[in-house]
Amino acid sequence: MRFVYISLIVSIILNFNFLKADEIKTENEIAKNLRCLICQGQSVYDSDSEFAISLKLVIKNKIQEGMSEDQIYNFLKTKYGEWILYDPVFNRNTYFLWLLPILIFLAGGAIIIRNFYNKNNLD
Amino acid sequence: MKSKVISIALILFFLTTFVIFFKGLKNPNLYTPILNQGKEVPSFEIKSFENNTKIISEKLFRGNKYYLMNIWASWCIPCRDEHKFLMKLKKDKKIELIGFNYKDNFKNAKSFLKDLGNPYNIIVSDKDGIASINWGAYGVPESFLIYENKIIKRFIGPINNEDLLEIKKIIR
Numbered sequence: 643m644r645f646v647y648i649s650l651i652v653s654i655i656l657n658f659n660f661l662k663a664d665e666i667k668t669e670n671e672i673a674k675n676l677r678c679l680i681c682q683g684q685s686v687y688d689s690d691s692e693f694a695i696s697l698k699l700v701i702k703n704k705i706q707e708g709m710s711e712d713q714i715y716n717f718l719k720t721k722y723g724e725w726i727l728y729d730p731v732f733n734r735n736t737y738f739l740w741l742l743p744i745l746i747f748l749a750g751g752a753i754i755i756r757n758f759y760n761k762n763n764l765d
Numbered sequence: 766m767k768s769k770v771i772s773i774a775l776i777l778f779f780l781t782t783f784v785i786f787f788k789g790l791k792n793p794n795l796y797t798p799i800l801n802q803g804k805e806v807p808s809f810e811i812k813s814f815e816n817n818t819k820i821i822s823e824k825l826f827r828g829n830k831y832y833l834m835n836i837w838a839s840w841c842i843p844c845r846d847e848h849k850f851l852m853k854l855k856k857d858k859k860i861e862l863i864g865f866n867y868k869d870n871f872k873n874a875k876s877f878l879k880d881l882g883n884p885y886n887i888i889v890s891d892k893d894g895i896a897s898i899n900w901g902a903y904g905v906p907e908s909f910l911i912y913e914n915k916i917i918k919r920f921i922g923p924i925n926n927e928d929l930l931e932i933k934k935i936i937r
Contacts, residue, residue, distance in 0.1 A: 680903050692868060693904050696894030703895065721901035738785055 665705050672701050672714055675728050685728070804916050807899045814866050814874070814888035825887065831860040831936045832911040835885070835924075836897055838869045839877035841905040847923035851884040854929060859936045864888035867897060867905045910935065 673687035678694045686694045686701075697718075704714045718726050730736045809822045826832050835851060837844040855862060864885035866874050871890075891897050900909065903921060910918040910932060918935065920928050 691904075692894060696868075696898050699893055700895055700898045721898065742782070 665702075668705055668711060669698070669701050672705075672711055673698055675715070676718065677726050677728055679722060679726060804901075806911055806914050806916060809896050809899050811889045811891065811896050814864070814871075814890045817890075820887075820889055825863060825889070826911055826914055829913055832863055833860055833932065834863045834865060834900075834909040834911060836865040836867050836891075836900075836902055836905050836907045838867045838905045839873040840869065841867075843923040844877075844906045845881065847906055847925070848881045848884070850924045850926065850929045852882050854932065855884040857933065857936065860932070861886045865897065866890045868892065868894050 670687055673694075674685050676686040676697065678684045678686050678689040678691060678697075680693045681689045681691055684694075686697050700718075701714060704717065709717070715727060724731055730739060732740055806822060806826055811820055811822075812818065813820055833851075833854065837848075851862060854860060862885045864887070866888055868891070889896075897904075897907075906923050908920040908924055908928075909916045910920075918931075924932075
């Protein structure tokens with residue numbers, strides 16, 4: 643009976659540790675994707691400024707409250723604007739930025755395919 | 766004929782790309798926070814500076830009165846510079862000053878107020894800086910002018926004489 647109790651406690655502790663590790667991983671990922679607004683060229687994760695320290699605490703609390711990554715990004719976007727996010731959002735100002743590489747890729751692919759067929763037809 | 770159309774389309778495409786990027790180069794890439802906000806005051810719960818009792822935001826900002834919510838700390842040097850302007854503003858009865866003591870030591874904050882005077886009607890304590898993040902603040906000093914539960918103006922950095930005049934003009 644004692645063995646059952648001990649193994650139960652051990653498994654609970656191990657599971658708790660896994661959950662905690664997951665939380666820390668998400669917390670760090672979010673902090674890496676946020677720009678430290680009062681630092682130069684640093685993410686919130688990299689910075690030790692008072693602002694970044696508080697922001698890391700906010701992220702931790704929001705994760706514990708059960709908020710998803712996207713919800714946390716949206717929350718911070720309402721507070722500080724889009725600039726806090728490293729990834730530019732897909733909107734009117736960034737259509738060109740997002741679509742240009744795809745357009746170039748498609749045009750390049752079309753040219754390659756056309757040349758390939760032309761060459762085959764000539765052969 | 767076909768190759769002509771393709772070359773014209775290519776030239777047009779590169780020209781548009783050039784124009785868009787050229788225009789983009791002229792846009793300032795410095796981050797400038799919005800100062801005239803009109804945003805609602807965030808709802809929060811915070812501890813009182815003096816006795817650690819919980820205060821809810823709805824009790825801090827009431828109806829049609831002007832409030833200046835000032836984030837300060839005793840360790841913040843620019844806060845000392847702006848303090849004399851806050852003391853001047855205190856004399857105006859149309860506005861109430863709310864102090865947001867940011868990540869500070871109670872004793873140091875107390876002696877700061879003892880030395881320079883206490884301009885605040887109420888002081889709350891933001892020990893870990895979480896409440897300031899809810900306000901979208903960057904650090905100390907920072908002030909928010911509030912009217913009817915809305916942030917009408919934001920001052921990032923120490924308040925100076927110009928800001929003081931502006932506040933007085935708004936609340937007149």
